[in-house]
Amino acid sequence: MHRYIFDELESSLRAGVIAPGDRLPTESQLSKKYGTSRTTAIRALRDLASAGLVQRRQGSGTYAVDIPLPSLRSIAFCSLFVRESSELGYVEGLIQRHLADIASGHQATLHVQCLPANGRTIRDSMRLAADALVARKIAGCLYYPAELPQEDMDCNRIVVDRLREAGINVVLIDRDIVSYPQRSEFVRIGYDNRRGGTLVTNHLLEVGCKRVAFVGIPEVSTAVQDRLAGYSESLQNHGLAASPDLIWSTDSPTEAFCKQLLKLGRPDGIVCKSDRFAAMLGRHLTSLGVKIGHDIKLAGFDDDPIASFLPVPLTSVRLPARPFAEAAFEAVLPQVESIGNVRRQVIIDCELAIRASTTG
DSSP: HHHHHHHHHHHHHTTTTTOOOOOOOOOHHHHHTTTOHHHHHHHHHHHHHHHHHHEEEEETTTEOOOOOOOOOOEEEEEEOOOOGGSSHHHHHHHHHHHHHHHHHHHHHHEEEEOTTTTSSSHHHHHHHHHHHHHHHHHEEEEEEEEOOOGOOOOOOOHHHHHHHHHHHHHHEESSOSSOTTTOOEEEEEOHHHHHHHHHHHHHHTTTTOSEEEEOOSBBOOHHHHHHHHHHHHHHHTOOOOOGGEEEEEEEEEEEEEHHHHIIIISSSSSESSHHHHHHHHHHHHHHHOOOOOTTEEEEEOOOOOHHSSSOOOOOEEEEEEHHHHHHHHHHHHHTTSOOOOOOOOOEEEEEEEOOOOHOO
């Protein structure tokens, strides 16, 4: 709730609704307005002060300050699929941290924009996030498209169009905002997910698997689509078909989902869209009496630290974050500095980390 109050006040401050010198509502007024505790309201005001947006004067109140305009080398890392950066996945979080280090070393400022809490729907929240970025007057945005159901996929387009209308240059991170084989007009930095899907499926077939399943997500994601394409390509190269009963999607693998997968798919190998999916799947399969690495060989993507600490260490496609962050920063800076915007893709390679979950 403190984050919700912070987002509301920050938007008003940056948009000039609360002008420099204006006094903000008191803690008691805020707690009454938002139906929360005074402690929560105090935390929101303290966070605003820490961000340099307000000044707290003892015995007088909280006042808006004159917010300096960001420099031309001010860029944003925008991930509208989490509420706070601490919720980012392993690879996404590493990319953000590397970007912050690289920006600091180049005397550039990196802003982080997540999904605000004050939107009633995902569509509202994403529009508010775009407005917040425009209010910050950033020069460039590294936009991490949200993985959304088909009916909401246009939300990513709404955000990037809003940024572009405001003169903000956009570079897409990892995923595109349109489905393959379409390509958007933006520069995109991505991983070679198709090769990763081929590498891991080849490995499972080479260690003896005959029925390899793929478990992904129902949302539209070019990254997962590429991994699935690599999986299908590997099967085809081995004279096998990507059978519909072996391609499964779920938001969260449950025990019931695993029972259905075992009953209908009868896999002896499984490729998961991520290590965290594989970890959940492995836990439920184990509870059902399946021996991971023997009865079913299991693999994921990301090479999250969780992969090597599981009861049966997980084979995973490693996605290196540092070279990805360097390529992303190099892609956005020329645009920020008005050197030009050339439509292109930069693909970062991946590698396979083989562990006991596929070697038995």
